[in-house]
Amino acid sequence: xxxxxxxxxxxxxxxxxxxxxxxxxxxxxxxxxxxxxxxxxxxxxxxxxxxxxxxxxxxxxxxxxxxxxxxxxxxxxxxxxxxxxxxxxxxxxxxxxxxxxxxxxxxxxxxxxxxxxxxxxxxxxxxxxxxxxxxxxxxxxxxx
Amino acid sequence: xxxxxxxxxxxxxxxxxxxxxxxxxxxxxxxxxxxxxxxxxxxxxxxxxxxxxxxxxxxxxxxxxxxxxxxxxxxxxxxxxxxxxxxxxxxxxxxxxxxxxxxxxxxxxxxxxxxxxxxxxxxxxxxxxxxxxxxxxxxxxxxxxxxxxxxxxxxxxxxxxxxxxxxxxxxxxxxxxxxxxxxxxxxxx
Numbered sequence: 001x002x003x004x005x006x007x008x009x010x011x012x013x014x015x016x017x018x019x020x021x022x023x024x025x026x027x028x029x030x031x032x033x034x035x036x037x038x039x040x041x042x043x044x045x046x047x048x049x050x051x052x053x054x055x056x057x058x059x060x061x062x063x064x065x066x067x068x069x070x071x072x073x074x075x076x077x078x079x080x081x082x083x084x085x086x087x088x089x090x091x092x093x094x095x096x097x098x099x100x101x102x103x104x105x106x107x108x109x110x111x112x113x114x115x116x117x118x119x120x121x122x123x124x125x126x127x128x129x130x131x132x133x134x135x136x137x138x139x140x141x142x143x144x
Numbered sequence: 145x146x147x148x149x150x151x152x153x154x155x156x157x158x159x160x161x162x163x164x165x166x167x168x169x170x171x172x173x174x175x176x177x178x179x180x181x182x183x184x185x186x187x188x189x190x191x192x193x194x195x196x197x198x199x200x201x202x203x204x205x206x207x208x209x210x211x212x213x214x215x216x217x218x219x220x221x222x223x224x225x226x227x228x229x230x231x232x233x234x235x236x237x238x239x240x241x242x243x244x245x246x247x248x249x250x251x252x253x254x255x256x257x258x259x260x261x262x263x264x265x266x267x268x269x270x271x272x273x274x275x276x277x278x279x280x281x282x283x284x285x286x287x288x289x290x291x292x293x294x295x296x297x298x299x300x301x302x303x304x305x306x307x308x309x310x311x312x313x314x315x316x317x318x319x320x321x322x323x324x325x326x327x328x329x330x331x332x333x
Contacts, residue, residue, distance in 0.1 A: 032177035
């Protein structure tokens with residue numbers, strides 16, 4: 001190894017300062033790997049491509065709009081129902097439609113122990129269906 | 145002139161010109177890598193950190209106001225990312241003695257005599273820097289390697305001017321002593 005440009009023989013602070021600065025300057029930076037910039041640019045390109053891929057939402061905008069309209073309509077219908085039970089024009093108009101109803105006879109003595117498992121049995125297929133949709137949504141999102 | 149060119153590259157890179165960003169990377173990659181290596185001591189970890197920092201800097205480029213030099217801005221990102229990574233690595237390898245890695249990872253030479261000498265000096269510096277706390281190593285690197293002003297280092301580290309001056313003074317004493325001893329040992333061989 002050749003002798004450094006400056007010795008480290010001590011001395012005033014200014015001398016130490018200069019010595020160190022010169023030594024650091026002579027040493028220079030640790031050279032980065034030759035392909036670092038190429039790797040950085042390749043990664044930026046890859047990330048840009050994946051971020052630009054269109055992602056279809058689980059519920060589209062029109063779906064949310066429809067849900068909003070239905071919720072609003074339900075609120076208006078409920079609020080506009082008079083307390084005397086006679087009904088308004090809106091309710092008369094709605095009354096002319098014969099909406100099919102489902103009659104469910106629940107035994108009077110149904111216990112909590114029967115109700116909870118029964119509810120879970122009904123809800124379980126719905127939860128499974130939701131999980132299926134969510135899984136498909138995320139798989140589709142990240143595979144692009 | 146070089147600063148104007150750099151500003152042009154920054155403006156172009158903000159607009160998505162990857163070639164311009166490539167020029168910026170090429171200009172500053174050694175600084176980023178050096179600082180990463182100073183902090184992490186491992187070549188592979190330093191490469192990973194440098195890559196992450198340079199990708200993050202590209203994402204954050206629209207936030208760069210140009211009030212301070214680009215080099216300082218990039219140094220600040222590397223500094224904070226590096227310290228976070230160091231904490232993470234320390235948590236993962238709490239029993240690892242980082243000092244063991246010094247000396248065998250930093251002797252890359254290209255064959256040219258000058259580069260060999262410079263590499264020897266770098267090795268001596270790295271060994272000397274290991275006598276300082278990581279935060280102080282970064283301050284020394286910024287002050288002596290990057291030749292930044294105390295005010296610039298304040299902006300990067302968040303420390304006060306007087307605090308930085310004290311830390312640099314103490315670090316200088318330690319480095320001077322260690323490098324002097326290393327030099328005497330080298331001569332004795």
